[in-house]
């Protein structure tokens with residue numbers, strides 16, 4: 001689905017931050033086509049506010065951290081949110097040299113929608129993602145299927161999960177971060 005499952009297998013599962021328990025800011029863990037669109041959104045926003053800047057505060061999120069957020073009530077999802085697949089990020093503004101959430105949130109959200117990206121409700125107002133909420137289940141299934149295919153091809157037990165043996169094998173076959 002849009003190359004996301006391949007990106008997950010080859011670039012996310014193999015990244016040293018895959019199991020990170022802290023927030024990840026690395027934009028290399030975002031699907032390049034998604035990253036491009038968010039960057040264009042930011043450029044458009046800055047046409048209205050040349051003195052402001054926007055950066056991508058949290059990009060990829062491990063399932064361990066997702067569960068921590070869930071237990072704190074900070075997220076409605078226990079695992080496999082769109083951050084986990086490299087197709088969501090949370091933005092933050094820089095105004096007068098200070099990081100803040102109080103930029104023109106409404107304008108940024110309208111620009112994201114104009115770019116064909118998906119935003120959520122105001123309860124998560126600075127989150128943006130690559131696919132509509134209605135396609136999330138299909139994406140999760142596509143990723144599971146891709147992992148199972150990889151496990152079959154590599155002679156591994158087919159768990160359809162990114163278990164330790166599968167991460168090791170993927171890292172050997174796709175040494176992108178070595």
Ligand SMILES: [Zn+2]
Pocket residue numbers: 083088089090124126127128
């Ligand atoms: Zn988010």
